[in-house]
Amino acid sequence: MVENKIFFIKAVLKSILSSKSASLVMFASILFGAAISSAFINLYTDIDKKVSSELNSYGANVVISPVNLENGYINENELDQILSKVKNLKASNKYLFGVANLGVSNAVVMGVEFANLKKIMPYLDLKSGEFVTGGDKFALIGVELAKQIGAKTGDIIEILANNEVHKVRIKGVVYDGQKEDNLLIISLSLAGEIFGKSGLISYANAIINGDHESILDELNLINSKDIKFEIIGKISKAQGVILDKIKLLMLLIGLTILLITSVGINTTLSSILFSRIKEFALIRSLGASKQSLLKLILSEVFVVCVSGAILGALFGYILAIFLGHIIFFSGVDFSIYSLVLAVIISLVFALGASFYPIKKSLNQNIANLLRE
Amino acid sequence: MFFRIIKSSILRSNDSKILAFLTIFLSVTLIACMLNITLNIGDKVASELRSYGSNIVVLPKSRNLSIEIGGKEFLPLKNDDYLLESDLHRIKEIFWRNNITAFAPFLSLNLSGYDILGTYFDKVAGVSDEPDFRSGVVSLYPFWVVDGRYPDDDSMDAVLAGVELGLKLGDVINLGDKNVKVVGILHSSENESKKIITSLKLAQALANKPNLIDKAEVAAMTIPENDLSVKARRDLESLDAVAYDKWYCSAYVSSIAYQISEEYPNAAAKAVLSVSEAQSGITKKIQSLMGIASLLSLVVSSICITSLMSSQMYRRKKEIGLLKALGAGNFIIYMQFVAEIFVVCVVAALLGCVLGYALSFALSYQIFGSFVGMSFMVLPLSVVFGFLICIIGSILPLKSVINSLPAEVLYGRK
Numbered sequence: 001m002v003e004n005k006i007f008f009i010k011a012v013l014k015s016i017l018s019s020k021s022a023s024l025v026m027f028a029s030i031l032f033g034a035a036i037s038s039a040f041i042n043l044y045t046d047i048d049k050k051v052s053s054e055l056n057s058y059g060a061n062v063v064i065s066p067v068n069l070e071n072g073y074i075n076e077n078e079l080d081q082i083l084s085k086v087k088n089l090k091a092s093n094k095y096l097f098g099v100a101n102l103g104v105s106n107a108v109v110m111g112v113e114f115a116n117l118k119k120i121m122p123y124l125d126l127k128s129g130e131f132v133t134g135g136d137k138f139a140l141i142g143v144e145l146a147k148q149i150g151a152k153t154g155d156i157i158e159i160l161a162n163n164e165v166h167k168v169r170i171k172g173v174v175y176d177g178q179k180e181d182n183l184l185i186i187s188l189s190l191a192g193e194i195f196g197k198s199g200l201i202s203y204a205n206a207i208i209n210g211d212h213e214s215i216l217d218e219l220n221l222i223n224s225k226d227i228k229f230e231i232i233g234k235i236s237k238a239q240g241v242i243l244d245k246i247k248l249l250m251l252l253i254g255l256t257i258l259l260i261t262s263v264g265i266n267t268t269l270s271s272i273l274f275s276r277i278k279e280f281a282l283i284r285s286l287g288a289s290k291q292s293l294l295k296l297i298l299s300e301v302f303v304v305c306v307s308g309a310i311l312g313a314l315f316g317y318i319l320a321i322f323l324g325h326i327i328f329f330s331g332v333d334f335s336i337y338s339l340v341l342a343v344i345i346s347l348v349f350a351l352g353a354s355f356y357p358i359k360k361s362l363n364q365n366i367a368n369l370l371r372e
Numbered sequence: 373m374f375f376r377i378i379k380s381s382i383l384r385s386n387d388s389k390i391l392a393f394l395t396i397f398l399s400v401t402l403i404a405c406m407l408n409i410t411l412n413i414g415d416k417v418a419s420e421l422r423s424y425g426s427n428i429v430v431l432p433k434s435r436n437l438s439i440e441i442g443g444k445e446f447l448p449l450k451n452d453d454y455l456l457e458s459d460l461h462r463i464k465e466i467f468w469r470n471n472i473t474a475f476a477p478f479l480s481l482n483l484s485g486y487d488i489l490g491t492y493f494d495k496v497a498g499v500s501d502e503p504d505f506r507s508g509v510v511s512l513y514p515f516w517v518v519d520g521r522y523p524d525d526d527s528m529d530a531v532l533a534g535v536e537l538g539l540k541l542g543d544v545i546n547l548g549d550k551n552v553k554v555v556g557i558l559h560s561s562e563n564e565s566k567k568i569i570t571s572l573k574l575a576q577a578l579a580n581k582p583n584l585i586d587k588a589e590v591a592a593m594t595i596p597e598n599d600l601s602v603k604a605r606r607d608l609e610s611l612d613a614v615a616y617d618k619w620y621c622s623a624y625v626s627s628i629a630y631q632i633s634e635e636y637p638n639a640a641a642k643a644v645l646s647v648s649e650a651q652s653g654i655t656k657k658i659q660s661l662m663g664i665a666s667l668l669s670l671v672v673s674s675i676c677i678t679s680l681m682s683s684q685m686y687r688r689k690k691e692i693g694l695l696k697a698l699g700a701g702n703f704i705i706y707m708q709f710v711a712e713i714f715v716v717c718v719v720a721a722l723l724g725c726v727l728g729y730a731l732s733f734a735l736s737y738q739i740f741g742s743f744v745g746m747s748f749m750v751l752p753l754s755v756v757f758g759f760l761i762c763i764i765g766s767i768l769p770l771k772s773v774i775n776s777l778p779a780e781v782l783y784g785r786k
Contacts, residue, residue, distance in 0.1 A: 025679050032675060036668065054657060058650035063562060123649035127606055175605075176645040177429060232562060242654060249658065252735060253665040256402045260669055263398050264676030275687060327661055 008292075012299045015279075023304055029268040030308030030350050031315065033261040038316025038342030040254035043323060044247070046332045050324070051246050053209055055239045056090060060120050060205035061215065063230045064092075073200035074227055082222055083206070088214075091119035092206035094188055098195040101160040102184065104149040109159065110183045111191020111201075114138075120205060124180060129153035129172030136190040139168040142181040146173050157184065161194045212240055258345070265346075266353035269301070273358060280362070290362050297358055298351075305350040306343075313342040377708055389716060392680055396720035396758050397727075399673030403666050404728025404754040409736060410662035411749060426475075426512055426589035427647040428629045430455070430463065433640050454584035455639055457572065463590055464499045464507075466631040471593040471623050474511040477585040479575045480567075483548050486537075487567045490575020495525040509569075512591055513561065520556035525571050530555040532569035548578050590632065590641070594625040596652040596659070601626055605643070625652075670757060677765025681713070685769045702775075709770055713762045721758030725751050 064079065066072030076094060083092055096111040114132045117124065132138040141151055151157060151170055159166045168186055175181055192198035208215050212231070219229045283293055317334060324332040432453040457477055464472045475497075479490040492508030499505045510522060520541045523530035531547075533539040533554045543554045547568070558564055576582050597605075601624040604611055608630075611619060619627055625648040632641035685692075695705055729750070 025682065029675070029679055032672070036672065055650075055654065058653060059646050121646070123645040125602075125605065125645055177642040177648075178644060178646060181642075230562065246658060246661070248738075249661065253406070253661070256406070257665065257668055257672060260395075260399055260402060260672045260676070263395050264672060264679070268676070268679040323664060326664060327657065 008296065008299075011296060012303065015296075015300055025268055026272055026301070027304050027308045029265045030305045030346055031312035033258070033265050033349060034309040034312025034342050034346035035316035035319055036261050037254070037258050037345045038313040038338060039319035039323060040250070040257065040316075041338035041341050041345075042317055042320035042332050042335065044250055044254060045335050045338055046324070047247055047250055048211075048243065050327075050332075051243050052211055052239060053090075055242060056207050056209055057122060059123060060093075060207055061232050061239075062206045062208050062219070063232060064204040064206060065228050065230070066203070067226055067228050073197065073202060074204065076199050076201055078224070079201070079204060079227060082224060082227065086206075086208060086218060086222070088209040088218060090207040090209050091116055092204060093117060093120040094201040094204040096188055096191045096195065096197060096200065097202045098161065098191065098197070100184075100194065102149055103158050103160065107145055107149070108183050109191060109194070110180075110185050111188040112185055113188050117185075120207060121176065121180075124174050124176050127173040127175050129170070132171045132187075134187070136187045136193075137168060138171045138187075140172050140174045140185040141170050142183045142185070143173055143175040144181040145184060146170075159184070159186075159194060162196060164194070166190065166194055211243070258349075262349040262353065265349055266356075269350065269353045270356065273297070273354065274360075277360075293362065294358065297354070301350060301354050302347075305347055309343040309346040309350075312346060313339045316342055392677060392713065393716050393720045395673055395676045395680065396717050396761060397724045399669055399676075399761060400721045400724030400754045400758045401728045401731060402669050403757050404725045404750050405731040405735065406662050406666040406669065407750045407753055408729060408732035410659055410666065425515075425644070425647050426591045427594065427625055427644050427651065428590040428592055428632065428641055429644055430588040430590060430632055430636060430639050430641045432587075433638050453638075454581065454586065455588065455636070457576075457583045457585050459636055459639075460585075460588060461497055461499045462635045463588065463632055464497065464502070464505065466628070466635050467621075468592070468623055468628050468631060469499075471628060473591045473593060474507050475588055475590040476508045476512045477572055477588045479572060479579060479581065479585045481575060481579040483578055484546060486545070486547065488547065488570055488575055488578065489564065489567045490570045490572040490579075492572055493522045493525050512589060516561055517559040518556040519559065520554075523555055523569075523571055526573045527571050528574050528577070529553060530571075531574070532556040532558045534561070534565040534567045534569070535559050536565040537568070550574070550578070592625065592628045593623065594628060594648065594651065595623045596655045597624065597649070600624075670761065674761045674764045677761055678768055681766045682769035706767075706770060709766055710763070713766050714759070717758050717762040718755065721755040724758065725754045728754060 064074070066074050074094075079094070083089060093113050093116040098109050098111075099106055100109045114134050118131060127143050129140075132140055139157060141157075146152065153170055153172055155170050156167050157170060159168065168190070174185070186194075188201070189198070192200065208218055210218065215231050219231060222229055280293060280297070283296070284290075288296075317332075317339070320332045432455050434453045455477075460475070460477055463475050466472070476492045481488050481490075494506050494508045494510040496503070497505050497507045508525065509516060518532060523532060528550065529552050531545075531552045531554060533543075533545075533556070535557055539545065539554050539557070541554060541557060544551050545554065545568070546552075547570075552568075552570070552574070558569060570578075572585070576584065600611075600615060600619055601622070603615075604619045604624070605626045608616075620630070621627075625643040629641040629643050633639055692705060695708075
């Protein structure tokens with residue numbers, strides 16, 4: 001028995017090492033299959049986070065307003081304190097509105113934090129000029145208001161409020177098809193000064209990362225008697241729907257590619273095994289039983305496949321990072337779970353692929369094979 | 373002779389031919405399926421993203437959007453310019469009529485201390501050629517959730533109440549000289565949470581503005597934005613004639629809005645960027661996902677075919693040696709093998725393409741609950757892809773074998 005075992009191991013190793021090219025092809029195809037499946041499983045396990053952060057980058061999903069709307073303002077410091085405790089806060093902006101005379105006519109003026117404007121309103125588009133990065137001396141003007149008062153980029157606008165005149169230079173004309181088209185946008189600090197409301201804001205909005213439920217949980221932790229936090233229902237609901245669709249798509253894509261890969265592994269393994277049918281026949285004619293031949297072939301396939309699969313799964317993780325960067329512009333978290341799963345999947349495929357050729361080579365008429 | 377060689381080689385059909393056929397068939401099936409979904413997914417995603425709200429707003433030319441902060445109107449810009457309700461049907465009579473999925477008119481007024489908003493709920497819109505096209509907030513705002521029921525269109529005594537008004541089902545409130553009954557409570561809509569929503573007819577009667585509306589909102593299926601549409605959005609004048617025609621004849625949100633402005637008297641239609649940008653961004657993401665997947669399938673199947681062909685070449689070394697010994701040039705041998713695989717490939721690709729179409733229908737039905745369109749581009753593309761797979765897959769292994777000497781091969785030793 002001991003002799004047998006040693007011979008068996010020898011036979012397996014010999015056949016792997018002697019048929020280098022065939023083993024290599026088998027190894028490569030398994031490696032490839034494992035890599036693909038591992039890449040997709042890795043991506044898939046991470047996709048929730050990825051897609052929701054992607055969807056959250058299209059605009060605010062939380063509105064923050066004073067509880068008492070009539071003549072109500074939010075205290076900026078109080079809000080800052082609350083926001084600093086919110087874990088998944090991605091961006092926020094504060095707004096102060098007021099009506100001022102711009103010389104030609106009255107207009108609504110909106111004070112904002114210019115630094116956060118593009119984060120919270122990524123869709124705001126420029127008709128001309130450029131965005132303001134900061135400073136009290138610059139303003140953006142909505143396209144409709146610009147038409148109304150005949151203003152363009154580079155003009156100096158005089159804002160008259162409380163019998164004081166403040167001058168701002170228009171840096172850009174903006175457009176988004178919503179209320180911003182009719183506003184003069186200036187810095188929050190200047191707006192506070194003009195309207196005598198320093199430290200106060202009309203309302204604020206924020207992007208909090210996560211799905212509908214997790215954002216609601218986050219908001220439930222906040223208690224403030226003056227400030228109301230509301231989730232924008234339509235956006236977070238739409239996100240849930242889209243997330244499900246994208247996940248389903250990813251799953252289907254992953255499965256599809258796995259299927260192709262498995263056909264590939266199958267064809268490769270089959271052709272390798274078929275080309276060795278004579279060898280198997282010889283082993284049989286030397287007196288090996290079907291069972292021991294099966295054991296021999298399977299061990300061989302198994303050794304090559306396990307090494308290929310483990311290496312492939314690691315490669316797959318690198319591929320996943322690469323794909324993650326292409327699709328979502330960010331890496332992918334490593335999960336050992338997906339590694340194990342990928343190895344198991346590719347082994348199942350490999351063994352499934354060897355089934356038919358092995359069966360065929362075992363059930364052949366030995367004499368015929370040897371005579372060919 | 374050439375044809376005979378190929379015929380016999382294929383008809384002798386060993387396992388490897390079947391495997392090659394299977395590989396190409398499956399890969400092409402998948403590529404065709406992905407391509408068909410990728411090319412048609414824009415519409416699907418757009419309809420999914422409808423819950424983000426309408427992406428086009430139609431206003432009277434000389435009027436601006438009122439500025440509402442937290443449901444309260446800020447400095448109502450006073451001007452008395454309205455659109456005619458009787459022109460509404462024109463929105464769905466533009467060139468891109470089939471892309472307009474829903475629209476609704478709005479008329480707002482303030483009466484008896486309530487902010488009132490009149491609109492269509494689900495009303496036959498009177499579109500020519502489409503007598504049964506219904507539209508209104510039910511399809512325009514799928515995110516609206518109503519406890520109770522929607523009032524009937526043209527109803528003069530039933531209304532919806534925003535949830536923050538604190539009214540209950542069955543409450544009767546007094547609007548001007550009319551008593552109306554609350555038949556539904558509206559949830560999950562930030563802008564309307566403090567408003568009374570009535571039929572347009574009731575709002576017009578209360579405001580004494582028959583046939584007039586403030587604005588209309590439109591949901592349109594659009595294709596993702598690109599450089600051309602962004603350029604057009606910023607400055608339409610800067611496009612030359614060719615670019616302008618291309619922009620005008622593509623379903624960009626900006627060109628659909630432009631065409632509505634052309635058709636609707638006294639109206640200016642604008643794209644609502646916060647919605648259309650999100651739609652466009654997500655659609656692009658999904659398309660890139662599918663694109664990468666198609667590319668991966670291509671690579672994987674090429675590798676499969678390559679390995680398959682290598683083992684086949686290895687087995688047919690003798691045949692190649694014999695052909696060379698008989699005086700065949702390298703090119704002829706290449707041609708023979710390529711032609712062989714080509715025949716297999718064309719058949720497999722055509723069949724794969726048909727199955728790919730079927731699969732894409734099934735998938736899209738599974739995912740989006742409706743059938744995806746047919747893109748005829750897919751057929752030639754997938755056959756080309758199939759062919760690419762073959763060429764890549766067979767040239768490489770041939771190269772290694774073809775330069776071996778006939779004597780070596782035939783004798784079977786190096």
